Amino acid sequence: MRPFQKILATLLLAASAAAAQAWPDQPITLVVPYTPGTGIDLVARQLSARLPAVLGQPVVVDNVAGASGNIGSEKVARAKPDGYTLLVQVNTLVMNKSLYKSLAYDPLNDFTPVSLTSWGTLLLVTNPNVQKTTSVAQVVAAAKASPGKFTYATPGVGTPHHLSMAMLLQSTGTEMLHVPYKGTAGAVTDLLGGRIDYMFLPVHVALQHIQAGKLKAIATGSDKRLAQLPEVPTLAEAGIKGGNVDMWYGVLAPKGTPSAVVDRLNKEIGAVLRQPEVATAFESQGMVPASSAPGEFKELMTKDAQRWAGVVQRGGITAE
Known part of the structure; x- marks a missing residue:
């Protein structure tokens, strides 16, 4: 490294350290690109309730819903990279990269990953009145015998529920x-009423109906069986290659946020996730706390984007 390069690197490190020492000196906003009451909203509110104690500043949640999370995500991508505007997102962020022909931001390159916060999963469920649906093998056999006869619902094109079924x-x-x-x-509502045959649902949405006997769980998309439903096999156990459809949740900052600020956030978020009360709150929604290093989160996002891009391309799926 040449002398002037060493000087520049030293100055950049010093600036980053100074920024971290001064940060935060004003409220922090967690942008949730979905409506209140969703799983990702729960994650944000657990963080906003506990981070002020260690950061010394208020942490507020701003729900900016619309366009499958793209409106809120773009808002953070275009925000000043100073650590005061953060994005709390789920893996739809990287799914959208291949679903939309044009995005006003790049899901992989316009953010600095801070940390994972949790994992959630989806359950393949059916109305109990649908015949021959006690296992994945029976569902597959019935669908092959009558192509296009059976129906499945999703909250919309390109959602994790949709891509998981695809x-x-x-x-x-x-x-x-x-x-x-x-x-x-x-x-x-239509699944419970028998007008729809199958659906992938988050655990916290499906569980109450399964326990009431109104829905039947066929398989879980996680890499291991759920504690709430130990008798329900995973898709992998049912012979579905690459059947893990877990959803990750995490916090991201705008690209260019000082590394020292990112490291501080990563540390404090990790400490919050280790609190027993947070684990209990997450478990009520079928999620498990999980932190990560920023680099690990980036690697996960990249691999996940590639994986779901293959599903989108093979299925010819597009979102408008």
Whole structure:
């Protein structure tokens, strides 16, 4: 390294350290690109309730919903990279990279990953009145015998629920009729009423209906069985290659945020996630706390984007 390069590097490190020492000196905003009450909103509110104690500044949640999370995500991507505007997102962030023909931001290159916060998963469920649906093998056999006869609902095109089912159908060479809804509520209502046959649902949404006998769990998309439903096999156990459809949740900052600020956030978020009360709150929503180093989070995002891009391309799926 040449002398002037060493001087520049030293100055940059000094500036980053100075920024970290001064940060934070004003409130921090956690942008949630979805409506209140969602799983990602719960994550943000757990952080906003506990981070002020260690950061010494208020932490507020700003729900900026719309366009499958793109409006809120773009807002953070365009924000000043000073550590005061952060994004709390789920893996739809990287799914959107291949779903939308044009985005006003780059999900992989316009953010600095800070830390994972948790993992959630989806359950493949059915209305109990649908015949021959006690296992994935029976579902596949029935779908192959009657291509396009069976239906599955999603909260919309390109959602994790949709891509998870697309992955399953692609992996098994089967066809079903996709019925997209504008949100989860209407889809669940029709599933319970027998107007829809199958659906991938988050654990916290499906569990109450499973326990009441109104829905039947066929398989879980996690890499291991759920504590709440130990008798339900995973998709992998059912023979579905690459059947893990877990959803990651995490915090990101605008690209260019000082590394010292990112490191401080990573440390404090990790400490919050280790609190027993947070684990309990997450478990009520079918999630498990999980922190990570920024670099690990970046690697996960990159691999996940590639994986779901394959599903999108094979299925010819586009979102408008």
